[in-house]
Amino acid sequence: MKMKKFINSQENLTAELLEGFAAANRDIVELGPENMVINKKLDKADRVTIVTQGGSGHEPAISGFVGEGMVDISVVGDVFAAPGPQPCLNALKMADKGKGVLYIVLNHAGDMLTGNMTMKQAKAEGLNVIKIVTQEDISNAPRENSDDRRGLVGCVPTYKIAGAAAAEGKSLEEVAKITQRFADNMATLAVALRGATHPSTGSLLADLGEDEMEIGMGQHGEGGGGRQPMKTADETAEIMVNALIKDLSIEKGEKIMLILNGSGATTLMELFIVYRKCEELLKEKGIEIVANYIGELLTSQEQAGFQMFMARMDDELLHYWNAPCNTPYFKKGAV
Incomplete structure (x- = not known):
């Protein structure tokens, strides 16, 4: 059966998607190099910043959650494919405003390969980065083997918790600890x-x-x-x-x-x-x-x-969930 979708060239799917997404949300995000979607207020961020990555085709994730109170840069791969490590490393450098970067990666083979290579390069360059992996799919591994669990929609509330903790001026270590506690539960x-x-x-x-x-x-x-x-x-x-x-x-x-x-x-x-x-x-x-x-x-x-x-x-996590944010596809309160 012939595929029926409103697309143009299959080779330009991701580029055209991101162009349209950025144009539709130009008050919140801007399109950067190497398929980066960037929080328009990133330059003013005197705090820990948040970087994530993932393939296109899952909209509104992941770029729909770039903005104040959640993600600062998303690095987008082709449809259902992870981006390479170089653009992710470049995103970490761009995001770092002197307080460190939390790097959130979903547990899929391609994303983990990119994430691990990116962290190795970031460490070699002396960047202050902590990686958090979301791995919460209970269907393909027991909790004691959580490293084998796939990352699903749990990345989105994880962005919210992390972004809110960062917005309140917590240190990178504190933001990572809070985020990991949520991810573990x-x-x-x-x-x-x-x-x-x-x-x-x-x-x-x-x-x-x-x-x-x-x-x-x-x-x-x-x-x-x-x-x-x-x-x-x-x-x-x-x-x-x-x-x-x-x-x-x-x-x-x-x-x-x-x-x-x-x-x-x-x-x-x-x-x-x-x-x-x-x-x-x-x-x-x-x-x-x-x-x-x-x-x-x-x-x-x-x-x-x-x-x-x-x-x-608990009360602390609920506080972060309810904190203000302003992204294209998730908003709470006034930022």
């Missing part, structure tokens, strides 16, 4: 009903039957071992909520953040129906939702499904 589980087509090649990322769904689907159509007959919204919510609670060892009386992240082709109607059941289940268990988000943060083109994210919260 988060978990995500994804479900997919239908795969997406790769906009550069037209290939199908995941092939699911009409009456099938897969719990544990990765960001790029990777299998999670949870293929099964289609379930209702309530049944799906219960499976996923219970799995996340178990992974995090959440107990009665605790407070959590809950995010339902649409994968690209799931309606808000569906997400709100699922969220309604999640809240009911958690209330029954005596677990309080103190922070939430329902919508699209990290997508995979037109993949149908969603990612359910849960994180253990």
